[in-house]
Amino acid sequence: MAELSLQHIDKIYDNNVQAVFDFNLHVNDGELIVLVGPSGCGKSTTLRMVAGLEDISKGKLLLDGKDITAAPAKDRDMAMVFQNYALYGHMTVYENMAFSLTLRNENPNVIHKKVLAAAEILGLTSQLNKKPAQLSGGQRQRVAMGRSIVRNPKVFLFDEPLSNLDAKLRGATRREILLLHKRLQATMLYVTHDQTEALTLADRIVCMSMGHVQQVGTPLELYDTPNNIFVASFIGLPPMNFFDVVFEDGVLKGKGFEAALTPEQQDILSNYVHKQIVLGVRPEDIAEGGSLPVLVTANENLGMNTLVHGYIGDRSGNRISAKLRGWAEHKNGDRTTMRFTRMHFFDKDTTNAIRKEAK
Amino acid sequence: MTQAIEDRDIQLDRMQYVKNTGSSRLCYLGILLNVLYFVSIYKSDVGSWYYQILVGGSIVYNLLFMLMVFLASEGVKNYQTNYSTLLIALGAGQLARIFILPLQAHSAVVKVSGAEVAVMQDFQFIRVVIYLAASAACLIAAAVINLQKSRALAAHLAAKSAGQA
Numbered sequence: 178m179a180e181l182s183l184q185h186i187d188k189i190y191d192n193n194v195q196a197v198f199d200f201n202l203h204v205n206d207g208e209l210i211v212l213v214g215p216s217g218c219g220k221s222t223t224l225r226m227v228a229g230l231e232d233i234s235k236g237k238l239l240l241d242g243k244d245i246t247a248a249p250a251k252d253r254d255m256a257m258v259f260q261n262y263a264l265y266g267h268m269t270v271y272e273n274m275a276f277s278l279t280l281r282n283e284n285p286n287v288i289h290k291k292v293l294a295a296a297e298i299l300g301l302t303s304q305l306n307k308k309p310a311q312l313s314g315g316q317r318q319r320v321a322m323g324r325s326i327v328r329n330p331k332v333f334l335f336d337e338p339l340s341n342l343d344a345k346l347r348g349a350t351r352r353e354i355l356l357l358h359k360r361l362q363a364t365m366l367y368v369t370h371d372q373t374e375a376l377t378l379a380d381r382i383v384c385m386s387m388g389h390v391q392q393v394g395t396p397l398e399l400y401d402t403p404n405n406i407f408v409a410s411f412i413g414l415p416p417m418n419f420f421d422v423v424f425e426d427g428v429l430k431g432k433g434f435e436a437a438l439t440p441e442q443q444d445i446l447s448n449y450v451h452k453q454i455v456l457g458v459r460p461e462d463i464a465e466g467g468s469l470p471v472l473v474t475a476n477e478n479l480g481m482n483t484l485v486h487g488y489i490g491d492r493s494g495n496r497i498s499a500k501l502r503g504w505a506e507h508k509n510g511d512r513t514t515m516r517f518t519r520m521h522f523f524d525k526d527t528t529n530a531i532r533k534e535a536k
Numbered sequence: 537m538t539q540a541i542e543d544r545d546i547q548l549d550r551m552q553y554v555k556n557t558g559s560s561r562l563c564y565l566g567i568l569l570n571v572l573y574f575v576s577i578y579k580s581d582v583g584s585w586y587y588q589i590l591v592g593g594s595i596v597y598n599l600l601f602m603l604m605v606f607l608a609s610e611g612v613k614n615y616q617t618n619y620s621t622l623l624i625a626l627g628a629g630q631l632a633r634i635f636i637l638p639l640q641a642h643s644a645v646v647k648v649s650g651a652e653v654a655v656m657q658d659f660q661f662i663r664v665v666i667y668l669a670a671s672a673a674c675l676i677a678a679a680v681i682n683l684q685k686s687r688a689l690a691a692h693l694a695a696k697s698a699g700q701a
Contacts, residue, residue, distance in 0.1 A: 271553035292553075293549075305552075306553060
């Protein structure tokens with residue numbers, strides 16, 4: 178049982194640079210929360226504050242209702258897995274995994290049982306006598322995870338654990354982390370800048386930018402109903418297309434195109450008549466055919482999908498990227514037509530999403 | 537009783553992953569005691585008694601001894617039984633050495649300025665004998681512990697693989 182609560186947490190460094198602003202989050206028992214955002218957004222700083230490796234400038238950190246804001250890292254009962262593994266090169270896998278328990282003077286037989294159980298979970302049983310240098314990156318990261326598992330901590334903290342791995346290994350290790358979470362049912366906080374990791378692993382995602390939380394929600398919520406332009410552009414690959422448009426006469430008028438709206442969409446934009454707004458369209462919400470003229474500049478076949486890049490109208494128009502189903506054979510300079518199957522609207526000034534107000 | 541058997545089983549299982557540091561540390565102690573021995577014995581030179589081929593051989597043997605014991609310490613760390621044989625031989629060698637250079641030096645007398653002086657006094661003789669005997673004891677103990685542990689581990693692994701089969 179481990180519930181973590183971060184209440185109004187700020188991080189202000191000695192040089193008065195503020196890295197985290199009013200961070201609020203309640204992590205339920207057994208939940209896997211992913212902190213995602215670009216480099217320098219404060220996600221690792223937040224994790225380090227939770228671990229006790231950084232002081233909390235303001236706010237409260239509660240673990241199972243107990244205030245641990247000022248508690249030293251060793252007393253927090255949390256285990257952290259680092260990006261660079263932090264393994265002891267002169268020790269075997271077994272010794273690395275047993276090390277923290279040996280330091281605590283635990284019974285060697287108990288340590289042995291715990292290490293073997295963790296090795297079994299992580300598929301490291303046959304590697305226990307090897308040194309870290311003899312292991313692949315993925316195996317080393319699993320050893321680092323094993324070192325955390327043997328401690329049986331209340332909360333697991335992961336700081337970009339897959340960043341040092343190549344793409345194939347990253348995918349495999351990501352699935353292992355997911356299985357591990359399902360098996361241990363432990364509370365986990367996971368930091369990454371990779372949205373694929375965030376979307377595939379998280380029970381809930383915390384999207385951060387410039388030290389501020391932009392949105393907290395399930396992966397589907399962040400993808401489907403982003404709170405603002407930042408979240409909409411950060412989540413989704415390729416990123417969402419944005420166009421400056423004006424809402425007039427029931428249609429959206431942009432540079433070189435017009436998009437018809439349903440009555441429901443018109444209702445959502447009822448307060449924005451004759452005003453400029455930002456139209457967001459995900460590349461996967463664009464289909465071929467329709468009234469949108471597109472000048473193709475690049476065609477990337479990915480097998481199942483094709484990424485088509487180009488301009489709306491001509492080269493002076495807005496850039497557009499579409500993810501079309503199937504194999505397409507467009508060439509640079511080809512002209513085609515497309516249509517939007519789904520649209521998102523954002524306020525031009527606040528960058529917040531425009532949604533139907535609850536009545 | 538069942539708990540004790542289970543604990544013993546886990547201890548044996550642990551040996552697959554934990555090195556035999558006990559034996560290897562005894563080897564290092566054996567080397568240290570040998571260093572104390574040769575530092576003590578060469579200090580006792582009186583006149584030119586030590587300027588002989590036996591001492592030259594002793595110096596070379598000391599170097600070889602340290603090298604071999606260090607090698608054996610790494611071997612016993614990994615429960616390799618053949619290094620136990622080497623350690624027992626080296627331990628016996630340490631005991632035999634008591635009767636070569638130290639005993640000869642203890643019974644030898646040289647003339648210094650017309651006066652007869654014992655090359656090695658009783659106290660010093662006892663000290664080097666203790667160093668050599670202790671060094672031998674360490675090596676033999678390391679060998680015996682390694683033999684016991686490696687046999688127990690081998691039996692455990694055999695039983696385990698038979699059980700799995």
